[in-house]
Amino acid sequence: MTIFSDSFKKVTEASYLTADKAWSYRAILRYFYIQHERMREFLFPEEVFAYLKEYRDFANYTEEQLQQDLDQLVKWNNLVARQEMSRAHTIEEFKKKRFRYQTTPYTVEFERMLIEMEKDGGGFGGSLEKKEFERLYQTLAKIEKLLEKEELPSSDECSQVWSDLFTYFRSITQNTSDYIAHLNSEEAEERMQTEAFLVFKDQFTTYLRDFIIGLQHTALTIQATLQNIKEEKLLLFIHQVILHQKQVPRFEDLGREDQELVRDQQEKWESLKTWFLGNEHRESELESLEIRTNEQIRRITRVVQRLGERSHSFRSRKKDYLYLAKWFDSFSSVQEAHQLSAVAFGVIHTRHIFSDQVPTDDIYTDIWEEIPVQHVTKPRIRNYREKTKAGAIVSNQKQKEEAREKYLKEKVAEHEALNKYMDGDKIELKNLPSIETHVRKMLLGWIGKAMAKKDRTFKTEHGRKVRVILSENERITLPADDGMIEMPAVMFQFLDEVNV
Numbered sequence: 001m002t003i004f005s006d007s008f009k010k011v012t013e014a015s016y017l018t019a020d021k022a023w024s025y026r027a028i029l030r031y032f033y034i035q036h037e038r039m040r041e042f043l044f045p046e047e048v049f050a051y052l053k054e055y056r057d058f059a060n061y062t063e064e065q066l067q068q069d070l071d072q073l074v075k076w077n078n079l080v081a082r083q084e085m086s087r088a089h090t091i092e093e094f095k096k097k098r099f100r101y102q103t104t105p106y107t108v109e110f111e112r113m114l115i116e117m118e119k120d121g122g123g124f125g126g127s128l129e130k131k132e133f134e135r136l137y138q139t140l141a142k143i144e145k146l147l148e149k150e151e152l153p154s155s156d157e158c159s160q161v162w163s164d165l166f167t168y169f170r171s172i173t174q175n176t177s178d179y180i181a182h183l184n185s186e187e188a189e190e191r192m193q194t195e196a197f198l199v200f201k202d203q204f205t206t207y208l209r210d211f212i213i214g215l216q217h218t219a220l221t222i223q224a225t226l227q228n229i230k231e232e233k234l235l236l237f238i239h240q241v242i243l244h245q246k247q248v249p250r251f252e253d254l255g256r257e258d259q260e261l262v263r264d265q266q267e268k269w270e271s272l273k274t275w276f277l278g279n280e281h282r283e284s285e286l287e288s289l290e291i292r293t294n295e296q297i298r299r300i301t302r303v304v305q306r307l308g309e310r311s312h313s314f315r316s317r318k319k320d321y322l323y324l325a326k327w328f329d330s331f332s333s334v335q336e337a338h339q340l341s342a343v344a345f346g347v348i349h350t351r352h353i354f355s356d357q358v359p360t361d362d363i364y365t366d367i368w369e370e371i372p373v374q375h376v377t378k379p380r381i382r383n384y385r386e387k388t389k390a391g392a393i394v395s396n397q398k399q400k401e402e403a404r405e406k407y408l409k410e411k412v413a414e415h416e417a418l419n420k421y422m423d424g425d426k427i428e429l430k431n432l433p434s435i436e437t438h439v440r441k442m443l444l445g446w447i448g449k450a451m452a453k454k455d456r457t458f459k460t461e462h463g464r465k466v467r468v469i470l471s472e473n474e475r476i477t478l479p480a481d482d483g484m485i486e487m488p489a490v491m492f493q494f495l496d497e498v499n500v
Contacts, residue, residue, distance in 0.1 A: 011106070012076050012077060013076060013077050013078055013104065013106035013107060013110070014106075014110065015076050016029065016073060016076060016078055017110070021069065023057070024052075024058075024061070024065075024069050025069060025072075025073060025078075027052060027055070027058070028048060028052070028066075028069060028070070028073065029073065029078060029079075029103065029107055029110075029111060030111060031043075031048055031051050031052075032048075032079070032101070032103040032107070033103060033107070033108060033111035033112070033115075036103050036108055041102050041103075042082070042100040042101065042102050043100060043101055043102075044098075044100050044101075045063070045066055045067065045070060045099070045101070048066060048070075048101075049061075049063055049066050052066070070099075070101060074101075077104055077106065078103065078104055078106070078107045079101045079102065079103060079104065079107070080101065080102045080103075080104060081099045081100075081101055082099060082100055082101075082102065083098070083099055128175070128176060128179055128207070128208065128211040128293070129171075129172075129175060129211075130210070130211050130213075130214025130215060130218070131214075132168055132171055132172045132175070133172065133214065133215060133218040133219070133222065134214075134218055135168050136165065136168040136169060136172065136222065137218055137221055137222050137225065139161060139164050139165045139168060140165065140222060140225045140226065140229075141225060142161055143161055143162075143165065143229065143234075143237065144225055144228060144229055146158070146161070146237065147229065147230070147233040147234065147236075147237060152236060152237060152240055153240075154240075155240045155241070155243040155244035155247070156244050158237055158240035158241050158244065159240070159241045159244035159245065162237070162238075162241045162265075165272075166268060166272070169272055169275070173275065173285075176289055180289075180292055180293075180296070183296050205297055205300055205301070208293055208296055208297050208300075209297065211293060212290060212293055212294065212297075215286075215289070215290060215293075216290075219276070219286055219290075222276055223276055223277055223286075226272070226273050226276055226277060227277070234269065235262070235266075238262055238265045238266065238269075239258075239262065241265060242258060242261045242262060242265070245261070246261075324340075324344060327340065328340065328341075410438070411461065411462075413438070414438065414439070414442055414461075415462060417435075417436060417438075417439045417442075418462075421435070421439070422494075425493065425494045426491055426492060426493045426494065427443075427491070427492040428489075428490075428491045428492075429443070429476060429478055429487075429489065429490045429491070430474075430476045430489050432478065433479070434479040434480060434481065435478070435479070435480050435481075436480070436481055437480055437481050437482045439480075440478065440480040440482075440485070443490075443492070446458065446460070446466065446468065446492065447468055447470075447490060450466070450467070450468035451468075455467075456468045456469070456470075457495065464494055464496050465494070465495040465496050466492050466493065466494055466495065467492075467493045467495055468490060468491075468492060468493075469490070469491045469492075469493060470488050470489075470490055471488050471489035471490070471491075472488070474488065474489040475487065475488055475489065476488070476489045
């Protein structure tokens with residue numbers, strides 16, 4: 001529980017992005033990031049101030065304001081302050097505690113992400129590159145060949161191949177998910193509805209279709225290779241990778257055991273296998289990617305069809321009507337003109353009859369094959385009301401008496417059965433013989449009522465107070481006229497006949 005809470009704690013390093021003075025905080029940290037990329041880790045406030053004064057927005061910005069902003073960024077853990085003592089020439093300079101500042105890893109990653117998003121305009125990037133799958137297969141095949149050798153190669157070679165494998169895998173997962181999200185975005189949906197999209201429709205469909213074909217050629221070989229690689233041999237390969245990683249000193253790896261490092265690499269391998277092969281809980285992401293890409297092809301086809309129908313509906317039919325007019329003019333009799341009109345325009349005087357009664361749900365059934373139905377039409381007048389007849393009051397007293405007598409007989413039978421199966425002030429199910437069906441239902445109903453109470457007590461229909469005691473260890477088989485039921489051993493204790 002502690003690990004979970006630590007993983008999802010509040011990220012105070014991101015506070016500078018939404019603070020009221022984000023305009024100055026972001027400008028300061030962007031300069032620190034640029035210098036970090038140039039391998040300048042420590043900066044003095046004078047350098048930052050000189051950089052900010054180059055912009056008009058910071059014309060009235062003072063060194064005191066800069067110092068306040070730097071102190072705030074240190075509190076948020078965006079910067080680390082270190083006192084500079086080597087350049088102090090006087091006692092006053094030493095007492096002044098001159099600091100230099102270094103950006104933190106969180107800030108570097110935030111700024112790197114923001115720059116990438118600014119390049120993409122805030123939209124999804126990505127692509128569907130079939131070559132990435134081919135490179136990943138070649139790397140997998142290389143690992144398979146290395147595992148077949150009697151002796152594994154050096155640790156640095158194993159580490160390089162392992163790194164290449166997951167570089168390609170990371171590129172595949174990121175690019176494919178981003179591109180599919182791009183196609184499903186609102187911006188892409190709006191652009192698909194424009195006439196300009198017709199120019200790119202062939203390019204889109206060809207791009208997606210080529211990706212599907214390339215994916216189908218490579219997917220089976222990747223899956224077969226993943227299934228052929230044995231976990232025992234792969235574990236030796238991972239140990240070689242860990243051996244090379246330990247040669248590169250990292251502070252975050254200090255104190256970590258080899259078993260933990262191996263487990264991290266095994267989990268990466270399992271995620272790779274699950275992406276391509278799936279598991280018992282879900283299908284592989286590879287199949288999902290193929291399905292979603294085919295859906296996008298069908299979607300683009302439907303959009304193009306709708307755009308074509310829309311443009312066709314606005315097309316001028318002037319030439320068609322001129323041709324029909326000349327055709328009508330060529331006839332010598334009006335009867336021939338009537339025949340042509342019936343073919344070109346249909347029946348002039350028609351009556352459309354609508355009915356809310358549907359004889360069949362088969363959409364392929366012709367009208368003359370349907371069964372005739374009767375439809376009663378109502379007058380379309382405001383004050384029309386259907387005629388009603390006054391109904392007589394029917395007495396159900398006889399049926400009520402019969403139901404009452406039947407109910408009382410059942411209660412009497414239950415009471416008699418209860419007295420028959422009682423043993424003093426209790427009923428133990430394990431001592432009962434084969435019982436009637438209605439008695440079994442009554443006893444199970446009692447258990448249900450008792451379970452709803454905290455003290456496991458309830459009152460029967462006859463007003464008797466009963467406590468239900470369930471055995472946690474003993475189970476019995478209760479015979480009845482309609483079958484056997486396996487259940488815990490239960491005892492019903494009647495409290496109105498014992499001292500509680």
